[in-house]
Amino acid sequence: xxxxxLDRLRAGLGADAVLTDPEVTAAYSRDQMPLAPAGxxxxxxxxxxxxxxxxxxxxxxxxxxxIVPRGAGSGLSGAANxxxxxxxxxxxxxxxxxxxxxxxxxxxxxxxVVNLDLRAAVEKHGLFYPPDPSSYDWCTIGxxxxxxxxxxxxxxxxxxxxxxxxxxxxxxDGEVLxxxxxxxxxxAGYDLTSLFVGSEGTLxxxxxxxxxxxxxxxxxxxxxxxxxxxxxxxDAVSRIVxxxxxxxxxxxxxxxxxxxxxxxxxxxxxxxxxxGALLLCQSDAGGDAARRELASVERVCREAGAxxxxxxxDVAEGKLLxxxxxxxxxxxxxxxxxxxxxxxxxxxxxxxxVAGCERISAEVGLRIAVVGHAGDGNMHPTVVYDAGAAxxxxxxxxxxDAILDLGLSLGxxxxxxxxxxKFKQDWLAREIGPVGLRVHRELKRxxxxxxxxxxxxxxxxxG
Amino acid sequence: xxxxxLDRLRAGLGADAVLTDPEVTAAYSRDQMPLAPAGxxxxxxxxxxxxxxxxxxxxxxxxxxxIVPRGAGSGLSGAANxxxxxxxxxxxxxxxxxxxxxxxxxxxxxxxVVNLDLRAAVEKHGLFYPPDPSSYDWCTIGxxxxxxxxxxxxxxxxxxxxxxxxxxxxxxDGEVLxxxxxxxxxxAGYDLTSLFVGSEGTLxxxxxxxxxxxxxxxxxxxxxxxxxxxxxxxDAVSRIVxxxxxxxxxxxxxxxxxxxxxxxxxxxxxxxxxxGALLLCQSDAGGDAARRELASVERVCREAGAxxxxxxxDVAEGKLLxxxxxxxxxxxxxxxxxxxxxxxxxxxxxxxxVAGCERISAEVGLRIAVVGHAGDGNMHPTVVYDAGAAxxxxxxxxxxDAILDLGLSLGxxxxxxxxxxKFKQDWLAREIGPVGLRVHRELKRxxxxxxxxxxxxxxxxxG
Numbered sequence: 037x038x039x040x041x042l043d044r045l046r047a048g049l050g051a052d053a054v055l056t057d058p059e060v061t062a063a064y065s066r067d068q069m070p071l072a073p074a075g076x077x078x079x080x081x082x083x084x085x086x087x088x089x090x091x092x093x094x095x096x097x098x099x100x101x102x103i104v105p106r107g108a109g110s111g112l113s114g115a116a117n118x119x120x121x122x123x124x125x126x127x128x129x130x131x132x133x134x135x136x137x138x139x140x141x142x143x144x145x146x147x148x149v150v151n152l153d154l155r156a157a158v159e160k161h162g163l164f165y166p167p168d169p170s171s172y173d174w175c176t177i178g179x180x181x182x183x184x185x186x187x188x189x190x191x192x193x194x195x196x197x198x199x200x201x202x203x204x205x206x207x208x209d210g211e212v213l214x215x216x217x218x219x220x221x222x223x224a225g226y227d228l229t230s231l232f233v234g235s236e237g238t239l240x241x242x243x244x245x246x247x248x249x250x251x252x253x254x255x256x257x258x259x260x261x262x263x264x265x266x267x268x269x270x271d272a273v274s275r276i277v278x279x280x281x282x283x284x285x286x287x288x289x290x291x292x293x294x295x296x297x298x299x300x301x302x303x304x305x306x307x308x309x310x311x312g313a314l315l316l317c318q319s320d321a322g323g324d325a326a327r328r329e330l331a332s333v334e335r336v337c338r339e340a341g342a343x344x345x346x347x348x349x350d351v352a353e354g355k356l357l358x359x360x361x362x363x364x365x366x367x368x369x370x371x372x373x374x375x376x377x378x379x380x381x382x383x384x385x386x387x388x389x390v391a392g393c394e395r396i397s398a399e400v401g402l403r404i405a406v407v408g409h410a411g412d413g414n415m416h417p418t419v420v421y422d423a424g425a426a427x428x429x430x431x432x433x434x435x436x437d438a439i440l441d442l443g444l445s446l447g448x449x450x451x452x453x454x455x456x457x458k459f460k461q462d463w464l465a466r467e468i469g470p471v472g473l474r475v476h477r478e479l480k481r482x483x484x485x486x487x488x489x490x491x492x493x494x495x496x497x498x499g
Numbered sequence: 500x501x502x503x504x505l506d507r508l509r510a511g512l513g514a515d516a517v518l519t520d521p522e523v524t525a526a527y528s529r530d531q532m533p534l535a536p537a538g539x540x541x542x543x544x545x546x547x548x549x550x551x552x553x554x555x556x557x558x559x560x561x562x563x564x565x566i567v568p569r570g571a572g573s574g575l576s577g578a579a580n581x582x583x584x585x586x587x588x589x590x591x592x593x594x595x596x597x598x599x600x601x602x603x604x605x606x607x608x609x610x611x612v613v614n615l616d617l618r619a620a621v622e623k624h625g626l627f628y629p630p631d632p633s634s635y636d637w638c639t640i641g642x643x644x645x646x647x648x649x650x651x652x653x654x655x656x657x658x659x660x661x662x663x664x665x666x667x668x669x670x671x672d673g674e675v676l677x678x679x680x681x682x683x684x685x686x687a688g689y690d691l692t693s694l695f696v697g698s699e700g701t702l703x704x705x706x707x708x709x710x711x712x713x714x715x716x717x718x719x720x721x722x723x724x725x726x727x728x729x730x731x732x733x734d735a736v737s738r739i740v741x742x743x744x745x746x747x748x749x750x751x752x753x754x755x756x757x758x759x760x761x762x763x764x765x766x767x768x769x770x771x772x773x774x775g776a777l778l779l780c781q782s783d784a785g786g787d788a789a790r791r792e793l794a795s796v797e798r799v800c801r802e803a804g805a806x807x808x809x810x811x812x813d814v815a816e817g818k819l820l821x822x823x824x825x826x827x828x829x830x831x832x833x834x835x836x837x838x839x840x841x842x843x844x845x846x847x848x849x850x851x852x853v854a855g856c857e858r859i860s861a862e863v864g865l866r867i868a869v870v871g872h873a874g875d876g877n878m879h880p881t882v883v884y885d886a887g888a889a890x891x892x893x894x895x896x897x898x899x900d901a902i903l904d905l906g907l908s909l910g911x912x913x914x915x916x917x918x919x920x921k922f923k924q925d926w927l928a929r930e931i932g933p934v935g936l937r938v939h940r941e942l943k944r945x946x947x948x949x950x951x952x953x954x955x956x957x958x959x960x961x962g
Binding site: 183274 | 602625646649653658661676683685688696714715740741743788872874911914926932937942944945958
């Protein structure tokens with residue numbers, strides 16, 4: 037039975053595109069979320085065109101073997117983790133930038149294109165593809181689409197969904213669906229594009245995307261503001277939002293994060309010792325406009341109690357300042373293993389989230405560092421634990437869950453950008469409630485009646 | 500049978516909320532699209548709260564009587580037109596602005612709130628609700644959501660969907676679904692919000708919406724550019740897009756439109772006689788930034804061959820200039836009856852669309868005026884005909900269809916912002932193809948198995 041499926045896959049794709057050696061397939065069985073379960077796949081397949089994807093889908097459907105779509109494997113929810121005995125469909129050979137159309141500000145790409153490669157290709161035309169997850173130099177557009185990936189850009193430019201005009205998708209019966217359009221606007225029928233974006237590989241295989249591009253922004257100016265407490269930094273964020281300011285980047289780091297980064301980099305970040313919280317802001321409005329925008333942000337930070345502020349329009353210095361944010365994960369890993377949470381709260385509740393994480397940290401006796409995209413309330417509290425110490429994993433997991441609980445209680449969501457995957461199914465059910473879950477199941481059943489695509493990921497289908 | 504349903508509706512809503520007098524219900528049986536069919540409703544109901552909406556839904560479901568949801572009736576697709584023997588559910592009594600939250604830049608509203616009333620309410624907080632369909636002073640937010648309404652703002656601020664964070668929806672079984680969230684970001688589950696926005700009342704009844712607001716922009720500066728031909732104006736649009744300029748408004752009027760407006764207003768629009776096309780642009784970037792932005796647009800227009808340009812940062816003068824655009828419909832109606840098309844094409848194809856409309860005009864022997872949102876390619880060619888003259892309606896309809904055909908052939912869509920409704924079902928089917936239509940039907944069946952909501956609108960459900 038499985039031999040017949042493998043034969044069919046090899047016949048359809050060529051033998052080199054069907055991997056079955058367990059030592060090889062193991063490399064494709066997990067994404068970057070260590071807490072999610074992963075099975076041993078029957079095979080890993082690497083189709084190079086739409087016909088290949090269709091061949092895999094129809095073969096697996098005929099044999100009742102589930103398919104997990106996978107890009108680079110940079111995900112943080114286990115959505116791309118293999119299912120025991122299933123097929124992992126890797127999209128990295130579908131890696132063509134089909135078209136860049138500067139006069140209509142759009143690009144057409146295959147799912148295996150690396151985010152950075154697309155950014156570079158469109159930059160040559162003075163254009164900008166905003167979504168910038170932290171793995172942008174190796175994650176693929178297909179994975180970005182499947183997870184509706186975010187990044188540092190979101191405060192001004194939105195998430196991946198905001199840059200998608202249309203998709204080509206292989207459905208469960210092997211048919212090819214085209215959603216959306218090449219035009220800026222269009223209301224012909226349901227918004228199928230948005231339904232597939234963020235569906236985490238549970239509804240079909242995206243084989244092409246038409247993406248909206250923006251004019252390349254100006255080189256950014258940068259502002260750092262140091263506060264005595266996270267409460268004041270959170271207050272500054274609320275005031276910035278209320279003042280109608282829209283920086284192109286606004287990141288927050290709490291005291292624990294600052295200390296870790298200072299130890300890691302061997303400097304005091306130039307903010308004086310013992311800062312309670314940092315805000316890092318950028319404006320890409322260009323020249324005077326950027327200077328004025330950052331001056332306004334600076335004034336609001338001062339009014340909210342900032343002890344120290346420093347603004348620069350030197351791009352290199354700005355990059356250096358941003359470095360403090362970019363090394364956070366490495367800095368925390370110097371302390372031990374990390375569980376990175378992904379809650380998004382209303383922007384007025386950031387200070388409460390930080391205070392709550394301090395309380396949870398004290399309760400479980402583990403370090404919790406809070407860092408996040410303050411401009412949109414998407415916070416990544418990170419629980420640090422010693423994987424070798426008895427009971428620490430369990431305590432870390434308890435803290436992790438307590439933070440999700442806290443996020444929900446603050447009117448937030450259990451995932452701002454990482455997704456549900458094979459890890460947060462129970463939390464999704466809790467957030468969306470029984471009616472929401474029922475609707476999810478009905479939609480999944482409508483488009484994938486055989487439960488072929490990534491079954492059990494995001495939510496389970498009963499019976 | 501119908502008496503029993505009427506009794507149940509009166510018991511649930513109160514007698515004053517159930518209208519059955521045909522002379523009264525006739526006023527609720529049509530929207531603003533005269534070409535779409537409309538039936539005589541069994542009743543028009545006006546629930547005042549969610550419980551009332553649920554009562555209507557469960558009663559109608561029990562009796563197998565279809566429901567057409569309706570806001571103010573300003574729609575242009577017949578989506579809100581009554582179905583023979585069905586119930587029209589009017590949302591205008593659900594008219595509360597539940598909350599404005601300036602620090603999180605959001606508002607929570609019921610569907611019956613008039614667009615202008617929401618704009619005014621949030622403006623007091625220095626905030627801005629962008630979607631501005633031309634009926635903004637009387638259309639409702641619920642209708643805007645159901646049709647994913649656009650407007651003049653879209654070139655910079657997007658369509659209605661871009662301002663929606665979450666919805667409350669009454670489903671076909673009377674259950675209440677909550678979609679989305681109050682946070683800026685969130686990827687917990689499928690994007691149900693986007694599925695309901697633009698679904699034209701075919702999937703459920705929206706009873707509340709959480710809307711994202713923006714900082715109130717600066718008072719706009721305005722630029723008019725007159726061209727010898729639509730080809731040059733279209734070329735200017737392409738160059739503006741390619742130059743990375745994003746005006747807050749960019750409208751185009753062709754020679755036929757200009758002549759109609761000049762006759763109607765009794766002035767020559769100050770652009771010299773015989774202009775082939777006008778571009779009207781605004782920048783709301785404020786002060787120097789707006790002046791610089793408009794100066795760049797002006798330069799590009801000159802390079803594209805503009806014969807005359809005029810820029811002003813006087814707000815009153817800008818309004819006056821925009822008046823030429825706002826009176827287009829009235830000006831054309833002075834010639835006869837109008838069929839207003841709604842195609843959206845890639846922005847590089849605008850000139851071809853105008854040229855094609857000239858050709859179609861000559862073929863059918865009727866005046867066709869082209870006006871539209873040039874910044875996003877959403878064009879409204881309007882066919883003028885004499886409703887009393889034998890054969891003119893049929894020729895107008897032929898021209899209308901030829902324009903849709905042309906729009907599709909230019910890589911566009913058959914509706915940029917008006918919707919499909921009870922009028923363009925065949926065109927939707929043609930645009931999305933058999934696989935797209937099948938998926939629409941499957942999703943509709945999943946959420947509305949009894950075909951309760953607006954059956955036959957947008958597409959038909961077989962069997």
